[in-house]
Amino acid sequence: MRVLLTGATGFVGSYTLRNLLEQGDTVAVVMRTSSDPWRIQGLLDRVTVLYGDVFTPQTLAEGIAQFRPEAVIHLAWKGVGNAERNDVAQVYENVPGSLELLRIVAETGCQHWIGLGSQAEYGPANQIVSEQTETAPTTLYGISKLALCQLTKGLCQHYGMRFAWLRLFSSYGPMDSPYWMIPYLILSLLRRERPKLTKGEQLWDYLYVGDVADAICHVLHHTGAEGVFNLGSGEARSLRSIIEYIRDNIDTSLPLGFGEVPYRPDQVMHLQADIGRLRAIGWKPKTSLEQGLKQTVEWYRANQHRYNR
Structure with missing residues (x-):
């Protein structure tokens, strides 16, 4: 499958890229020129690199049109640290940029949208959480993730794309x-x-990061998988x-x-x-x-x- 991967230089993204390449997918990654690609340095000669900022995706539109992805795995997010959870950039940068990216890929014929959500969408549930548990986020991070989940679901229906959203709990690993x-x-x-x-x-x-990546790629290739999935151990x-x-x-x-x-x-x-x-x-x-x-x-x-x- 031809896959556009955002957030490839990050923790989860680097493992996801390795998993995709091991499974024989053709991958394009989005990377700012200022990014430090140390986690994926040895993989860059095996992928198409689109230089630009995923949160101003018009800078990537030409490269995306040339690559023509069949699927997008959208992992990139600004402000994942605890100190940034209530930064207004959660709303003003992550959400509009992601929605514009979806529009651009939809216009190239992309059929699959896989987004990475968060347990923060549920808020402090203090229980075993299923996908039917009420969503009650208490941070701008959780609110923005939930808003993007709902908006991209609606847009995928509009464009005729498959929508899948994985709410990640806690990951760890090298x-x-x-x-x-x-x-x-x-x-x-x-x-x-x-x-x-x-x-x-x-x-x-806690879920090992290799298993996080494996789950993301499993949902990608299981083309009947749609909707929200909790991702934990x-x-x-x-x-x-x-x-x-x-x-x-x-x-x-x-x-x-x-x-x-x-x-x-x-x-x-x-x-x-x-x-x-x-x-x-x-x-x-x-x-x-x-x-x-x-x-x-x-x-x-x-x-x-x-x-x-």
Whole structure:
């Protein structure tokens, strides 16, 4: 399949690109000239690179028309860090740019739109979440993701395109950004630092990034898959047990600062995906949490120099 992939230089995007190429798809990636493509540097000679900004997609229109994608996997998003969750750019840049991209690809004959949503669309549900759970986002990030989900669904109906939307819960793995909990913890412990933590009582659903990419590509190639799909492992573990497992894979003697960080007033204590819809189309996670964490620790151990302060 001829696939236009946005967000290819990012964490999830880099794994998705590898998966697509392994399956024999023909891929074009969108990349700003200022981007650092370190995650996919060795793959660029196997793809078509469209230079421009996906959030001003008119800069890409000519290249998209020449490539003529059959499908789009839209992963790019500005402002995924916690500090940016209520930035107004969530609304004013992500949503209009994505809608314009959809219009442009629809006019080239594209038939499949696969978008990446977020568990933030549900808000702090504090329960096992199915696709039928009420959506009640509490951040501009979650509101914008939900708005784009609904708008692109309607536009896909208008243009006669297949619409699929995967609401990602929590992902982890090698090459992640260092400000998320798991890489922060690993890097702190590798530096022999004592990480400051909450009590760790939260129950969290973590999915290995290779499985995230596998699910995205599974939905792409399962052309009968339409609508919203929750994307997680389907299991929840206490953060304390996850943290202790990571510590024990580095050095069992290292101290952990449990309880040194208070819970936020809006702290979500139970985040878990019901992945029944994905299982129904033949997908399930392949990587256990223990296996994935070991691989992640070893990657950061070998690549610690990238994050030296």
